[in-house]
Amino acid sequence: MDNITSVRQLYRQPEPYLDQLVTVSGWIRTLRDQKQFGFISLNDGTFFNNLQIVFARDSLANFDAIARLGTGTAVVATGRVVATPGARQPIELQATSIAVEGECPPDYPLQPKRHSPEFLRSIAHLRPRTNLLAAVFRIRSVAAFAIHRFFNERHFVYVHTPIITGSDAEGAGQMFTVTTLDVDKPARKPDGTIDFERDFFGKHTNLTVSGQLNGEAFALAFRNIYTFGPTFRAENSNTVKHAAEFWMIEPEIAFADLGDDMRLAEDLIKAIIRDVLSECPEEIAFCSQFVDKGLLGRLEQVSTSDFGTITYTDAVAELVKVKDRFSYPVSWGCDLQTEHERYLTEQLFQKPVFVIDYPKEIKAFYMKQNDDGRTVAAMDCLVPGIGEIVGGSQREEDLAKLLQRLAELDMREEDYSWYLQLRRYGSVRHAGFGLGFERLIMYLTGVANIRDVIPFPRTTGSADF
RNA sequence: UCCUCAAUAGCUCAGCUGGUAGAGCAUGCGGCUGUUAACCGCAGGGUCGUAGGUUCGAGUCCUACUUGAGGAGCCA
16 A cells, blocks of 8 residues: 555645656546546545546556446556646546456446435445545544544543443433343343343443543542543434434533633634634535535634623523514523524524523532522533533532432432542532534534434434444 | 424436326436536336225325434433
8 A cells, every 4th residue: 555645645735746656546436538538536535525537548558448437436546646727626647557446336326416315324334435424524533533632732631431331320311221131031020120130230231321420530530531432312302413322522620610611611612623624624615515604604703702601590581582582481490492592692692602500400410509599500502503512510519418409309329329429538629511522513514414423323213234 | 202294217306186107317328639416319217105095097185004304302
């Protein structure tokens, strides 16, 4: 492979290659032939744009064989790199030899035309060869690396929290059971219930719905940590922004309050956007042209402007002013509906906005109780087009208050014994949030359906490929 | 889980108040000295999602089911 030149190199730094012989390898996206010459648009996987290969009858022995090739064929081509100023592409390769490495028969499903996202989902193994999915998945990769770089530069410790969890009381929706019991004839107790003591782990276990509680343990040792891994929800939800398997980023910071948490979330999102804009200009340009016309302008604006902040109480007051435009009523104490969130971020602020200090009744038990006795130090970051992209809070570090909250919610203390110990031994104020990685990718690309930003999506009733 | 809509050629779709199917692209063949989702000509390709029902006759109307999509709830 040493003698293969990548299309990325040719586009990014063409000068050393001009008028030189190089060899490239890739897949034919389109082939157009005429009597004496033809053109191949070659994608080699390293770069979004295709390399145009020109081949002529008088300089290519196998001209007729090459001219018959179809979309999808894998070829290795050698030729001279030529600058083509004024043409639609800056350079092209004038081939001296083209060899077929892998044939592609005429029933190849991908055509040089626009396919529906539904059809492409049915051929998830081939769809990364399309412009849209190629853009989405390179952006996904670059964004993931940007996240690691952001935290690494700030000396956060990257923690691998468990995928299989023994606590079935995290309270974030339906969970998938993990078991080696015979599902036809599971071991049962005398009372007829399933005997999980005879299961692999000696207890009932699930796939994780959040790494947060484990993350808190590490934050109280390393101060600043983050997790970045898969998460599973068995909710039977069928929407454009829910999947059964998705990835989540969960930082946790110690000696920090809600304001520190919000600044971290804002800095993180801006850093990701900056990295993607600078490393994936071709992909963003494509998405901005074919997926969402306003994408590029919005990303540039968000990466340079400050996010808004509004308390839940003030937000409800604003929503009540325009309540006639909503189909769900608004009042203090209710959870904000999607339409409410979108009004706040798209109409009122017209940029990302943090909504903070929610009523404690609609938020999780571990959130820091504010002095007013009725709200908690929680924050949701809402972005135009998507809605909630980040949800976080300062955590309750006071053992007595946490115990009291568990009792109010009728939760069992013994299920949280190790978590409660974190408050007994050197407890400090701390905070964190969860960032849904797929929703971030949707925001970065303008793609409307979560199934099109996950390579092989798992959703209700669908786990193909 | 609830509500709504859809299913016709490999893909994207048209097919009116019921009278047994069309286009573009793709594919195959031919043409074209610079194309770029190329263009021009010809050709092949469909038991209209499945199962029932109404009718002389169903792609079209009715029922059920399957699959997909959109919205809601839940959330990331």
